[in-house]
Amino acid sequence: MSAHHEPGHEHGHEHYHEDTVGNAIAADAAADLAIAESDLSPAERSRRSFLTRMGLLGIAAGVAGIATPFAGAATAKASSAAPARALALDAVSGPESADDVQWLAGDHHIHTQYSPDALYRVMQQVEHAKLHGIDWMVITDHGGVDHQKYSVDLTYPDILASRAAYPDMLIFHGLEWNIPSAEHGTVFVAPGAGERDVLKMFEGSYDGTVNGWGSSSASHESHALDGLLFLRDAVTNGAVDDALFLANHPARKGLDSPHEIRNWRDTAPEIAVGMEGAPGHQAAGIPAPFGTGAGRGFYDNSPSANSFAAYPLESYLTHGGFDWMTAKVGGLWDSLLAEGKGWWISANSDSHTIWRDTWANTGSYTGGKWGDPIDTLVSNAGFGDFAPGQYSRTVVGARRRNYASVMAAIRAGRVWVSHGELIRSLQVTASSSDDHGATLGGTLVVRQGRDVKVRIEIGLNSGLNANGDAPRLRRVDLIAGPVTGPTTIPVAGITTGPDANRDGFSAPGTSVVRQWDISATKGKVVLTHTFENVDGPFYFRVRGTDGNVGGTATANDPTPPRMDPLGNSNPWADLWFYANPVFVATR
Amino acid sequence: MSQTSSAPAGAPSSPHHIVAFDPGDLALPEVEHLARALAHSLAGARDICTYPVSEPAPHDCAVIALDVAADVATLLRAVREALVAHGAAAAGVAVWSADTGAIHTSGDLADVAGAVNALVARRDQTGGRAILFPGQDDLRGVLPIRDMLARSAITAVDSLGIPVDPDTLVVTRDFVRPVYRDGRLVLALRPRADAMGCFEQPDPTPCCAMH
Structure with missing residues (x-):
């Protein structure tokens, strides 16, 4: 990467457009071998043909210095004994143009009365989500013996009834998987005849709690990989149309080691696609007596014998509401992106019990279910969560408003996330004279020496968010780093074995390369940046903030988020958005 | 940092003995309880630490630094008996003496590795989480x-x-x-x-x- 600019604050290049600029969003369907050629537009077919000729797809991907984020998926399927079947069933007929992408807000981490520590009926959570502008949602009650035995079957008719009652809402059936040897994760499948049975079988065979595989060990880690392969095979065999896994609150207790994350991703890249960039429970830091006065995200733990020992203490805290793996520039997330493989972030509610809500459990949690909740009319400030969409949003660029398209968009990384509705819309494109463009999660392919133009179009929020505030975007940061291939960064104490070079969690070449102060308060902001004379593969990503609070500058980041203080972290006064990366490959 | x-x-003087035990698969609160009970039965405990180990499965060992000189064989026996009394019969035990600088162990080889690691970490002050210490x-x-x-x-x-x-x-x-x-x-x-x-x-x- 040759980026002719200085790190630090830069002002200018801020243009205001009151009207929508009709900019092509080049979703990288062409690079996604999971999308059948017949589903591609003529332009995308041409691009795929080009990528294939350049050796950028399939098993030759590594040769070009950057794997497309989907190359592993194609490889894995090609070597599978099962007949190849399109994993990402996007629209039945391909979109004529990438302009067809519509941005749908969602939440893949929501609990109901089928979790021992949660409250609401499925329909209530759907109504909460609808109230807060959510388009798609995943019901993810905790894996466990009772959940596997009873709750999956009990949840399913509730989900069917909710789908019937709210046909505009895309309601996925999933679970919160106790990942063997690790943290929790969202697993969900596409609706269809097999959705309930696949979830139930998966949970029975691979849940860490059901099977007693919770503690950290190599053998337990292998069960996690087996579970991901089960999901992959369930799709290739046609038991379900699609399945996805994302790691939840990954740094909370230090349980998800870097090599585990790499192993999940590399074992089943079409299934294991990302992690929560921001955990739920964002109301947990609201001070008493107005809230629980705990840690934001309930991130109040310390290292244990099961933790990855090399993680620093600050990884156990949230940073501006985000998980350390995502918030630390040049940290774990960047170390994955610097390998040139896709690994995407999301932001969800983890909604169990909603801050200041008046509803309460009845009965006891027996047979995998609480009794239906009742409205006590008394507000409970001890609840630490928000409703789906009330604070956190995972916004995906779907080609159609349907289940398959939402899953395909998540897999493609066509995703940005925000807190407190800091912004209304975001479109990020990279283009050059010899490639028409790529957007979030995509890969732009350019000849060495070309300039790469970045265009960031942000729809500002001139209205009020769910707290009744008018959120103000005050700064946008462009973050970039070279793609250097598989990590070779050693970690203290881990010098041998297959994981010796898979436990790196730093990307020293990644840094904030440009910052814009934003003065506009309504309409659209267009920011542009040019990476001149690019000489190697790299990636860039974008984040923005209301600028209310910040942390101590680091070598990679002049204005990092603040480590959230225990006992008093007002989530509404510290808002961020993060976008997934765009890769640039050189030839 | x-x-x-x-x-x-001035650096605090070295303890006379450091006693460590590996209770095997025991939850941390129970390890702490056992260590406090053991320290109570041995005179002169200066500090008590827990220390995480990963083999054969992640769990915590305990280490007690003693300010009273004692015969090592007597100490090993006393620790063993106290652990048995508390239902942790299979524990590996290690004892270090400032006088000789030697580490003595009791228990199967596989059981003592964690205890020895915990003991050495406390001796060298490179690891160990103190649940009891002077001035607490x-x-x-x-x-x-x-x-x-x-x-x-x-x-x-x-x-x-x-x-x-x-x-x-x-x-x-x-x-x-x-x-x-x-x-x-x-x-x-x-x-x-x-x-x-x-x-x-x-x-x-x-x-x-x-x-």
């Missing part, structure tokens, strides 16, 4: 860092890079768990709204909470 050290008051009872309520260092065996704080000074207040919640690190007993801190707090909290969202 920001570390604030106390004024050099004086660390209550809200205290400036200056007083915490003056009143206890804690020799430094780690504030995660957040600027602190000796007058910075620490909310202890009457629960202080420093760790041995690089030859020091270091108290890690985490930010609170108007002060710092101890990094380890008395009531973290529980390990097995479903959240």
